[in-house]
Amino acid sequence: MSQTAADAPVITGDRPGSFPRSVLAERHPALIGQVRAAFPYGPAQHRALDALLRECAEGVIEPPGPAAHDLDRWREWGLDEHTGRSWYEVPFLWAESFFYRRLLEAVGYFGPGPWQGVDPFRPFKLAELRTDETAAELAAPDRLAPLPAEERGRALLHGSLWGNRADLGFRLDAGNGGAADGPGHPGAPLVADDSAALWSLLPAGGPGTVHLIADNAGRELLADLLLIDHLLRHRHAGHVVLYVKPYPYYVSDATTADVVDALRRLREAGGAAGAAGERLWEAMGHGLLDVRTHPFFCAPLPYADLPGDLREEFGRATVTVVKGDLNYRRLVGDRHWSATTPFTGRTAYFPGPVAALRTLKSDVAVGLGARTEAALTAEHGHRWRTGGTHALIQVRS
Numbered sequence: 001m002s003q004t005a006a007d008a009p010v011i012t013g014d015r016p017g018s019f020p021r022s023v024l025a026e027r028h029p030a031l032i033g034q035v036r037a038a039f040p041y042g043p044a045q046h047r048a049l050d051a052l053l054r055e056c057a058e059g060v061i062e063p064p065g066p067a068a069h070d071l072d073r074w075r076e077w078g079l080d081e082h083t084g085r086s087w088y089e090v091p092f093l094w095a096e097s098f099f100y101r102r103l104l105e106a107v108g109y110f111g112p113g114p115w116q117g118v119d120p121f122r123p124f125k126l127a128e129l130r131t132d133e134t135a136a137e138l139a140a141p142d143r144l145a146p147l148p149a150e151e152r153g154r155a156l157l158h159g160s161l162w163g164n165r166a167d168l169g170f171r172l173d174a175g176n177g178g179a180a181d182g183p184g185h186p187g188a189p190l191v192a193d194d195s196a197a198l199w200s201l202l203p204a205g206g207p208g209t210v211h212l213i214a215d216n217a218g219r220e221l222l223a224d225l226l227l228i229d230h231l232l233r234h235r236h237a238g239h240v241v242l243y244v245k246p247y248p249y250y251v252s253d254a255t256t257a258d259v260v261d262a263l264r265r266l267r268e269a270g271g272a273a274g275a276a277g278e279r280l281w282e283a284m285g286h287g288l289l290d291v292r293t294h295p296f297f298c299a300p301l302p303y304a305d306l307p308g309d310l311r312e313e314f315g316r317a318t319v320t321v322v323k324g325d326l327n328y329r330r331l332v333g334d335r336h337w338s339a340t341t342p343f344t345g346r347t348a349y350f351p352g353p354v355a356a357l358r359t360l361k362s363d364v365a366v367g368l369g370a371r372t373e374a375a376l377t378a379e380h381g382h383r384w385r386t387g388g389t390h391a392l393i394q395v396r397s
């Protein structure tokens with residue numbers, strides 16, 4: 001069924017028991033506790049974290065201080081409209097984005113002061129680079145090495161897709177054990193699979209430019225980098241631009257510092273992953289792989305509101321690959337769409353070809369066949385949408 005925004009309600013946390021409500025009421029307070037435990041913060045930070053905790057639990061949205069460096073920007077992004085309202089009644093996307101902005105402010109990230117620029121999520125991201133799962137992922141390219149390039153490409157695309165399951169914010173939710181143990185697993189059938197259309201946009205030997213809007217640091221980013229190396233090495237792209245967040249966001253979202261950590265981890269892995277790390281390091285030196293960022297990547301807005309400079313950049317790409325659940329919500333709009341609403345219609349505004357690679361971790365889904373949706377709901381109830389157990393690749397050429 002096709003649907004317009006007018007008949008698809010914006011997602012909010014107002015309904016007790018709903019997924020967004022659990023994120024706002026449970027996941028955010030848990031995250032404050034984890035960040036507090038990970039650093040020897042001083043009394044000022046503890047007080048600010050206490051205040052944010054109270055505000056999340058029982059209060060209303062407070063604005064940042066009048067001297068905040070980004071007050072004007074947040075005003076443009078809807079601050080005045082949402083201040084004084086309950087966290088639960090404003091758009092979920094807005095509430096989450098603003099929460100991360102406030103958490104960073106509380107720990108002194110925006111400075112000035114000694115905690116300026118200290119990423120409160122860094123210990124979790126670094127720990128993930130040292131897990132057994134990560135080591136296993138870094139050994140995978142050795143096993144793929146004997147395969148024909150095309151098959152390796154397909155495997156690396158799936159690695160990047162399912163890497164999206166390794167998201168630290170998602171794992172904070174105690175109820176999400178299913179993400180690791182549920183019915184979906186890497187290699188499981190996708191709920192939508194336009195990967196053939198994606199590869200047809202990127203013929204080997206083509207001069208294309210791939211833009212990849214990254215999602216999480218750690219394992220997901222390692223898998224993204226291995227895919228990028230494959231695209232460059234086999235000339236599916238002559239140039240890749242990797243877009244990251246300008247500041248820490250949604251716990252594990254990748255920043256430039258995380259790209260550097262991931263490249264270092266790849267290089268020290270040795271074997272085929274290590275060789276990919278060396279090539280990527282050089283590709284950056286030669287401008288074949290660019291890392292870029294933009295304030296819009298931390299904006300509480302849909303991609304339909306892309307600013308002019310990004311619109312122009314994406315318009316020049318052969319394809320823009322949009323990673324992860326949050327980017328998907330922003331790409332199609334964070335609304336209660338009917339799952340059969342066409343993906344092509346929802347992304348028609350995007351300035352060039354666009355591909356979404358995402359495991360399903362929120363209420364939003366479009367572009368599914370009616371039979372697929374019915375079968376998923378019959379088997380899993382609502383959980384297929386939010387459990388991180390299912391994945392999709394959708395393309396609008």
Ligand SMILES: O=P(O)(O)OC[C@H]1O[C@](O)(CO)[C@@H](O)[C@@H]1O
Pocket residue numbers: 023027096164167169170215216250323324325326327329361362
């Ligand atoms: O890392 P991803 O794939 O963007 O997922 C982040 C996800 O976290 C949540 O915001 C909940 O915290 C999901 O709704 C969401 O979209």
